[in-house]
Amino acid sequence: MELLVVGSGAAYPDRPGTASSCYVVLHDGAAICLDLGQGAFAGLAGRLEPADLAGVVISHLHPDHFVDLVALRHYLRYEFEPPRRMRVIAPAGLRGRLDGVTGEPDFAAGTLEIEDRGAGHVQVGPFDLESRRVTHTADSFATRVTLAAAADGPAIVYSGDCGRAADLAPLIGPGDMLLCEVAFGPGPIPVPDLHLDGAAVGRLAAETRVSQVLLTHLQMKRDPAATLAAARAGYGGQVSLVSDGDRIPITG
Numbered sequence: 001m002e003l004l005v006v007g008s009g010a011a012y013p014d015r016p017g018t019a020s021s022c023y024v025v026l027h028d029g030a031a032i033c034l035d036l037g038q039g040a041f042a043g044l045a046g047r048l049e050p051a052d053l054a055g056v057v058i059s060h061l062h063p064d065h066f067v068d069l070v071a072l073r074h075y076l077r078y079e080f081e082p083p084r085r086m087r088v089i090a091p092a093g094l095r096g097r098l099d100g101v102t103g104e105p106d107f108a109a110g111t112l113e114i115e116d117r118g119a120g121h122v123q124v125g126p127f128d129l130e131s132r133r134v135t136h137t138a139d140s141f142a143t144r145v146t147l148a149a150a151a152d153g154p155a156i157v158y159s160g161d162c163g164r165a166a167d168l169a170p171l172i173g174p175g176d177m178l179l180c181e182v183a184f185g186p187g188p189i190p191v192p193d194l195h196l197d198g199a200a201v202g203r204l205a206a207e208t209r210v211s212q213v214l215l216t217h218l219q220m221k222r223d224p225a226a227t228l229a230a231a232r233a234g235y236g237g238q239v240s241l242v243s244d245g246d247r248i249p250i251t252g
C-alpha cells in the first residue's frame with residue numbers, strides 16, 4: 001500500500017495551495033479516500049480519477065474533513081451520463097449537513113451512497129477499515145487500514161481529529177504507521193479534549209511501538225520545527241510532517 005497526502009492543512013491553512021484534510025490509500029490500482037476537506041477536490045482530481053475511488057470515508061462532520069463532498073457530487077453528477085455513484089461512509093447526519101450547505105434537499109441522491117459509520121470493521125474495495133471512536137466531536141472516528149487479504153500485513157492508522165491520544169492506542173498494532181493530527185503543534189494544549197500536540201503524539205508512538213509517525217493537520221502559527229522536536233522528545237523513531245502531494249510507502 002501507499003499513502004498519498006492530498007490535503008494536510010488544518011481548519012484554516014495559511015500556506016497557499018494547501019488543502020484541508022484528505023488522504024488516499026492506494027494498492028494495486030485501487031484507492032480509498034480518507035476525509036475530503038475544503039480545497040481537497042482539486043488535489044484529488046489532479047492526481048487520480050475520483051470516480052474510480054472504492055469509497056470515501058469521513059472521520060467526523062467538521063467542514064475541513066467533509067465539505068468537498070459537494071465538489072465530488074457535482075463532478076459525479078455533471079461529468080458523467082448517467083451520473084457515477086460513490087460509496088461514502090460517514091458519521092450519522094452527513095445528508096443533512098450537505099443539504100444545509102447547498103440548500104438542496106436530498107443533495108446526495110443519485111450520486112453519493114451514504115452509509116452511517118460505526119465502530120468496528122468494514123471492507124471497502126480491497127481494504128479493511130477498522131473504526132474506533134475518539135474524543136473530539138460527539139461522533140468522531142479514527143481509522144486503521146489494512147489489506148483485507150493480508151490482515152497481518154502493513155497497516156496505517158489515521159487519527160482523524162482526536163483530543164485524547166489514549167483513544168488511539170487500542171487501534172494501533174506494533175509496527176503500524178501512524179498518521180496523526182498535531183493541530184496544537186509544540187503545545188501547550190489550550191483547550192482540553194479537542195486536538196493533540198507533539199508531545200502527546202510522541203508518547204503515544206513510543207507506547208504503541210509504531211514503525212514511524214507522520215504528523216499532519218498543524219494549525220497555522222504553530223512552529224513546524226518545534227512541533228517535530230516535541231514529538232521526537234518522546235519517540236526515537238522516524239517522525240516527519242507531511243505536505244500535500246507526498247507519497248509514502250506503507251510498510252510493516
Ligand SMILES: [Zn+2]
Nearest residue numbers: 011062064161
Ligand atoms: Zn480538523
Ligand SMILES: [Zn+2]
Nearest residue numbers: 060062136161
Ligand atoms: Zn474536527
